Structure formats: structure tokens, C-alpha cells
Amino acid sequence: MPLNPIFTDLLKTDFDNLYCLGIDKLREWYDNSWDDFQGDVEAVRFVEKRMVKTSVRDTPIRVYYPMNSGPYPVFVWIHGGGFVLGNIDVYDSICRKITNHVQCAVISIDYGLSPEYKFPEPLKECYQVIKWIYESAQVLNINPDKIAVGGDSAGGTLSAAICQLARDRREFPLVYQVQINAMYDLLGLTKPASRVENAEGYRLTTKAIEGFFVQQYLRELSDASQPLASPLLADSLAGVPNACIITSEFDPLRDEGEYYAKRLSEAGIEVCLRRxxxxxxxxxxxxxLLPEARDALALVCAKLSEVFRK
Structure with missing residues (x-):
């Protein structure tokens, strides 16, 4: 299918040149760049800010509560931004919509960004926050047996790794995982064709992935071969939660997402894959801006609602 012409003006920006701005200016640009695209900010029952003490640092989280009464199922959201950019404010409207449409609590994690916090610190931080959520179920008025996790882009990468870690450590149960446009193979060791086909011209470039974001996130490039950095490289995916995986046709990360979904299915995991x-x-x-974005959100909400009703 041809590229949606709605992106024509957006893609006139030289995105690769933005990485020369320096981290602070790049983060400021990124946070402001979403202002014209985000949806309306819906009212929820209330929003609570908390701080969770982890081994990495004191981690800010934001808890969104729906209008109904608890204890609530909970969806833990991990924001995108290539491990380097973004924050919980960028996805505030998304979290509010999920809260209302699914009638669950949503907890958004403001994890430490790279290069200040490099792999595996953001993974440790998010994992420990979810463990705290599970152990603090009574305080949070949530159901500890109905915790799902998900994220966009790098947040999806972290959520996939968390599912593998939770399976192996057995410190808390997860009932579902959601990943949108996630990176599952940091340096493209599995040779995904989309990193060549969509290498440039579509906002996120392969050069930016491998030459900027991954280099900021990892201490050593050899760490990219670790499954907790590149979830696709795990020997086995058996035993992780069922999944909803969303990909985009003109995304360099498209093929690794679809290959990850295939590997999950081969391991006996129920997968909803939508390109x-x-x-x-x-x-x-x-x-x-996009009906497709609203359709993707509706799909995520439908899958979470289905899981939480069980």
C-alpha cells in the first residue's frame, strides 16, 4: 500500500539532523513535537503521582483510576522514545483513554533515560516498579492477579524483556503484553528486511536506530546480543503472557516485530498481530491526526478488556 499522504509535510523534516542538537535540546524538541498530534485529554476519576524506590533511583509513576470501583485490573504503560527521549506527559492522553475505555487502572512509569541510565538499568527499574505494584496491590486498590504490561517503541522493547524476566523469576504474574512498533533486535542481528526497505525517509531511520539510540542505550554494543536487550534473541519464548503486537508498514522495525509474533505463536503463545x-x-x-492510530488504540483496549474480564 502507498505511504499515507497525510505524512507528506511531516516527512520534509530532516530527522537524522536533529540528533546533532545535543541530548537536552533533542529531548525538548521531541516532547513538543507531539503537541499537534495527541488526542483530547479525557477526564478520569483521579490521577495520583507516586515515587517508587528502586535499586536504580527513586522512580516517578503516575496512576490513573477509572470511574468504577476497585479493586482494578491494571495496565502498566512504558513510554517510547528510543530509551533516550520521552516521558509520561507525552502519553498522558493515551493513558487516560485506556483507563476510561478498559475501566482499569493505568500506571505509567517515568523511567530513567539513556545515556544517563544505560542497559540494564531502565529494565531493572521498570521490573522493580511492577514488582512494587504487585506487592502494593491493597494500597493501590488493584487486583494483583490482573496485571498487564505494554509500551510503544522502546517501551514495547522493555515490556517484552520484562515478560521474559517475570517468567524466569516468578516474582509476580503478568496476564498480557502489548507492544506497538517495538524494537526486538537492537542491532538487527536477524537481518530484518524492513531495516533496509524502510531505512530512510519515514521519520525513524535505520541510521538513527543503530547509530544513535542503541549506542546511547548500551554500554557495549556486544550487549545487543543479550535477550533482555534484544528480546527476539531469546532461546525460548514459551511461558510468557499472550500478546498484542502492532507493526507499521513503513517502519524499519516492522519485520522484527512480526518475526517476534511468529516466534511467540510457535512457542504456543496466543498472539494478536496487526500491521x-x-x-x-x-x-x-x-x-x-490518524484514524489508524484510533483503530490501534481501540484494538489495544479491546484486547485488554477481554483479558481482564476472565
Whole structure:
């Protein structure tokens, strides 16, 4: 399918040149770049800010509560931004919509960004926050047996790794995972064709992935071969939660997401895989601009609702 022409003006920006701005200016640009795309901010019952003490640092989280009464199932959200950019404010409207449409609590993690916090610190941090959520179920008024996790882009990568870690450590149960446009193979060791086909011209480039984001995230490039950095490289995916995986046709990360879904299915995991044709990386947060973004959100909400009703 041809690229959606709605992206024509957006893609006139020289995105690779932005990485020369320096981390602070790049983060400021990224946070502001979503202002024209995000959907309306819906009211929820209330929003609570908390701080969770982890071995990495004191981690800010934001808890969104729906209008109904608890204890609530909970969806833990991990934001995108290539491990380097983003924060919980960028996805505030998304979290509010999921809270209302699924009638669950949503907990968004403001994890430490790279290069200040390099692998495996953001993974440890998010994992420990979810363990705290599970252990603090009574305080949070949530159901500890109904915790799902998910994220966009790098947040999806972290959520996939968390599912593998939770399976192996058995410190808390997870009932579902959601990943949108996630990176499962940091340096493309599995040779995904989409990293060549969609290497440039579609906002996120292969050069940016491998030459900037991954280099900021890892201490050593050899760490990319670790499954907790590149979830696709795990020997086995058996025993992780069922999944909803969303990819985009013109995303360099498309093929590794679809290969990950295939490997999950081969391991006996129930997978809902949906590719959005004509669409680029980062579309999920373009709720005001794209019907496809709203369709993707509706799919996520439907899958979470189905899981939480069981």
C-alpha cells in the first residue's frame, strides 16, 4: 500500500539532523513535537503521582483510576522514545483513554533515560516498579492477579524483556503484553528486511536506530546480543503472557516485530498481530491526526478488556 499522504509535510523534516542538537535540546524538541498530534485529554476519576524506590533511583509513576470501583485490573504503560527521549506527559492522553475505555487502572512509569541510565538499568527499574505494584496491590486498590504490561517503541522493547524476566523469576504474574512498533533486535542481528526497505525517509531511520539510540542505550554494543536487550534473541519464548503486537508498514522495525509474533505463536503463545499499512513508526500517539492510530488504540483496549474480564 502507498505511504499515507497525510505524512507528506511531516516527512520534509530532516530527522537524522536533529540528533546533532545535543541530548537536552533533542529531548525538548521531541516532547513538543507531539503537541499537534495527541488526542483530547479525557477526564478520569483521579490521577495520583507516586515515587517508587528502586535499586536504580527513586522512580516517578503516575496512576490513573477509572470511574468504577476497585479493586482494578491494571495496565502498566512504558513510554517510547528510543530509551533516550520521552516521558509520561507525552502519553498522558493515551493513558487516560485506556483507563476510561478498559475501566482499569493505568500506571505509567517515568523511567530513567539513556545515556544517563544505560542497559540494564531502565529494565531493572521498570521490573522493580511492577514488582512494587504487585506487592502494593491493597494500597493501590488493584487486583494483583490482573496485571498487564505494554509500551510503544522502546517501551514495547522493555515490556517484552520484562515478560521474559517475570517468567524466569516468578516474582509476580503478568496476564498480557502489548507492544506497538517495538524494537526486538537492537542491532538487527536477524537481518530484518524492513531495516533496509524502510531505512530512510519515514521519520525513524535505520541510521538513527543503530547509530544513535542503541549506542546511547548500551554500554557495549556486544550487549545487543543479550535477550533482555534484544528480546527476539531469546532461546525460548514459551511461558510468557499472550500478546498484542502492532507493526507499521513503513517502519524499519516492522519485520522484527512480526518475526517476534511468529516466534511467540510457535512457542504456543496466543498472539494478536496487526500491521497498519501506509503508516510510519510513532503513529500510535497521533490520535488526532490518524484514524489508524484510533483503530490501534481501540484494538489495544479491546484486547485488554477481554483479558481482564476472565
Amino acid at each position: 497498519f499499512d501506509g503508516i510510519i513508526h510513532g503513529f500510535f500517539n497521533m490520535q488526532r
